Amino acid sequence: MNTGRANPAIHSRYPKPQNEWGWQVVVYLYLAGIGSGSFAIGILMEWLGYSPYSLRPMILWGPILVAIGALFLVLKLGIKRRFLNTILNPKTSWLSRGFYILSLCIIVGVVVLGISILPHLGISVSNWSSLLLILDIIGFVLALATAIYTGILIQSVKYVAFWNTSLLPALFTVSALSTGAMAVILSTLGYSILTPSEGYPYQLMNALTLTEQILIIIEAIVLALYLFSRYKAEEYGKDSVRLLLSGNLRFVFWIGIIALGFFFPVILEGIYSRFHEQHFLLFLAGSLLLIGGFFLRSGVVYAGIKEQHPLERLILYQYNLRETRE
Amino acid sequence: MQEKVLVIDYEKCTGCRACELACSVFHTGASNPSRSRIRVIKWEEIGLYIPLTCQNCEKPFCVEVCPTKACHIDPKRHMVLIDKNLCIGCKTCILACPFGAPVYDKVEHITVKCDYCDGDPQCVRFCEVGAIKYLDVAEMSGLKQYASAEKYTKALRKLPGA
Numbered sequence: 001m002n003t004g005r006a007n008p009a010i011h012s013r014y015p016k017p018q019n020e021w022g023w024q025v026v027v028y029l030y031l032a033g034i035g036s037g038s039f040a041i042g043i044l045m046e047w048l049g050y051s052p053y054s055l056r057p058m059i060l061w062g063p064i065l066v067a068i069g070a071l072f073l074v075l076k077l078g079i080k081r082r083f084l085n086t087i088l089n090p091k092t093s094w095l096s097r098g099f100y101i102l103s104l105c106i107i108v109g110v111v112v113l114g115i116s117i118l119p120h121l122g123i124s125v126s127n128w129s130s131l132l133l134i135l136d137i138i139g140f141v142l143a144l145a146t147a148i149y150t151g152i153l154i155q156s157v158k159y160v161a162f163w164n165t166s167l168l169p170a171l172f173t174v175s176a177l178s179t180g181a182m183a184v185i186l187s188t189l190g191y192s193i194l195t196p197s198e199g200y201p202y203q204l205m206n207a208l209t210l211t212e213q214i215l216i217i218i219e220a221i222v223l224a225l226y227l228f229s230r231y232k233a234e235e236y237g238k239d240s241v242r243l244l245l246s247g248n249l250r251f252v253f254w255i256g257i258i259a260l261g262f263f264f265p266v267i268l269e270g271i272y273s274r275f276h277e278q279h280f281l282l283f284l285a286g287s288l289l290l291i292g293g294f295f296l297r298s299g300v301v302y303a304g305i306k307e308q309h310p311l312e313r314l315i316l317y318q319y320n321l322r323e324t325r326e
Numbered sequence: 327m328q329e330k331v332l333v334i335d336y337e338k339c340t341g342c343r344a345c346e347l348a349c350s351v352f353h354t355g356a357s358n359p360s361r362s363r364i365r366v367i368k369w370e371e372i373g374l375y376i377p378l379t380c381q382n383c384e385k386p387f388c389v390e391v392c393p394t395k396a397c398h399i400d401p402k403r404h405m406v407l408i409d410k411n412l413c414i415g416c417k418t419c420i421l422a423c424p425f426g427a428p429v430y431d432k433v434e435h436i437t438v439k440c441d442y443c444d445g446d447p448q449c450v451r452f453c454e455v456g457a458i459k460y461l462d463v464a465e466m467s468g469l470k471q472y473a474s475a476e477k478y479t480k481a482l483r484k485l486p487g488a
Contacts, residue, residue: 020417020430078415078435085394085414095393095418156391157421307424319372 017243018160018304024076029150029297031069032102033172034290035062036146037180038187039109041211043140045184050207054198056116058191059184063109066146070102094149094156101149105142112139147176160304161233162240167226168300174222178215179293181208182265186286189279213269216289220262223296236305244303252299261292329404332440332447333466334377338457341368341375345449345458352448353438354431361431363440364449364458377449377458379440380427382406388419388428388439397428397437408439 039062045051051059074083086099112135118125125132151169158164185208192200227244230237244253268285272278343366346359354361364379386406388397396412397419399405408419408428413436419428420437428439442460450460461469 018421020421076416078417078430078437079413082394082412082414085396085412086416088412089393089395092390093393093418095391095416099393157418158387159422159424306421306426315369315374315376319374 016305017240017302018306021076021301021304023298024072025154026294026298026301028069028072028076029154029172029301030294031065031072032146032150033176033293033297034179034183035065035067035069036105036143036150037176037178038062038065038183039180040140040143040147041177041181041184041208043136043143045204045207047136048207050201050204052201052204053119055188055191055201055204057113057120058187060109060113060116061187062143062180062183063106063113066102066109067106070106073102094152098149098153101142101145105139105146108135108139108142111135144173147173147180150176154301154304157304160306161235161237162230162304163300164237165226165229165233167222167229171219171222171226171300172297174215174219175293175296178212178219179290181212181215182286182289184208185212186283186290189282193279209269213266216262216266223257236307240303240305243305244299249299249303252295252302256295257292257299259292260288261296265289265292330442330445330460330462331382331466332379332442332450333459333461333469334379335457335459336374336376338455339366339375339377340455340457341366342454344452344454345377348448348452349440349443352443354433356433361429361433361438363429363438365426365429378425378427379449380406381425387422387424391418391422393418405441406439407441408437410434410436410438413437 039060042051042056042059042062045059046053046056074080077083086096089096090100112132115125115128115132115135148169151172154163154172155165155168185205188201188204188208192198227241231241232238243249265285265288268281268288272281272285275281343359345364346362346366347357349362349364350356350358350360353363364377367376367378369375382405386397386399389399389406392398393416394412394414396409396414398407398409400407415430415436417430417437420426420430428437430436431438447458447460449458
């Protein structure tokens with residue numbers, strides 16, 4: 001990052017991070033990630049038999065967050081009322097395919113959530129078990145697709161070297177699942193504290209906490225691999241990693257992503273495993289983890305540096321500016 | 327294959343940005359270079375100015391990523407064009423283009439790009455030094471061949487014993 005000061009000619013052309021996609025995309029990635037992750041984890045927990053049926057609405061609220069996130073994606077558009085035009089090119093455009101994935105996920109998810117509320121209103125759904133199973137399977141697949149799609153949307157822009165890797169969808173998917181698991185933990189815990197008569201769902205909470213801890217370890221590994229591969233891959237990828245690790249975005253990375261997203265939640269959960277009555281510890285760990293998830297998305301989006309134009313390289317060679325760049 | 331193309335000789339450009347003004351006046355009626363379809367990229371320290379606009383790629387990536395098919399290849403003119411009535415202003419094409427050619431119009435809230443002013447490029451008319459030219463494809467490739475042959479000759483002459 002300091003080469004710019006040594007050579008002003010290079011400094012003037014130093015690649016700047018993209019500013020086409022801003023906070024709306026970050027909020028969308030975040031909400032869609034949590035929403036789809038929590039929905040997938042919720043359905044999985046029920047299939048594994050950890051969750052009593054009465055808790056279903058508490059673990060399946062994800063699609064609502066996905067819908068709110070999708071609204072932010074519409075907010076990003078220049079002419080918002082034309083957002084339905086995005087259905088026109090599913091053949092090649094991922095933005096267009098995403099419209100279908102997102103709307104299907106929201107519709108199926110809201111239907112599943114709606115059916116899960118029916119028993120609380122006194123309507124029996126015991127005859128619909130096969131229909132519910134099919135809806136659950138479709139919902140699970142769509143939720144996973146939504147989680148993966150958040151990464152693919154960013155990856156599909158090939159000319160930003162920092163994003164152009166299949167590790168990015170992997171990172172976003174794992175992050176979506178870990179933040180989703182934490183969101184489910186928080187909502188279940190909050191519900192069980194507010195309604196003490198129903199008892200504390202120990203089995204569900206233990207399974208969720210274990211899943212979340214495994215996921216956070218995988219997430220850390222994938223993040224390290226992702227940054228390493230980007231640093232090695234291309235010049236602008238290297239610039240992006242530098243920007244994130246030691247440049248203007250270093251606070252976002254070290255405080256937002258590493259400290260809030262990984263370090264403190266792991267420590268707090270470790271302490272919580274000793275003192276099971278201190279629920280505020282888990283709330284604190286969960287909130288920090290969720291904030292960390294937000295910083296992860298914003299770090300990745302704002303650190304994307306686009307190759308300005310191919311002539312830039314030609315000119316660097318032509319005027320012998322190449323060597324001094326490193 | 328296009329019949330005529332914009333050819334830019336960046337070594338002639340003085341960075342006066344008249345092309346930007348002419349472009350924005352022609353397309354928007356406003357004398358506002360930020361709405362221009364052509365952009366002069368300046369390297370002040372080495373005194374180099376590069377007017378850049380759409381290269382009309384054979385396999386345009388902006389067309390591939392456009393979710394609304396607003397960005398399309400015009401079959402008659404063999405150009406990449408953006409349909410004003412379909413564009414939603416998602417800026418994906420701007421990120422996707424390696425040349426940064428489509429630009430976001432903050433007034434109209436859509437992405438716009440060079441369309442050669444329907445056959446009479448204003449930037450060519452207003453470029454005093456002739457850095458931008460509107461040439462036949464055959465002529466352009468001839469010029470290119472000439473330039474590379476000249477370069478090759480120069481290099482050969484430098485060889486010992488030449």
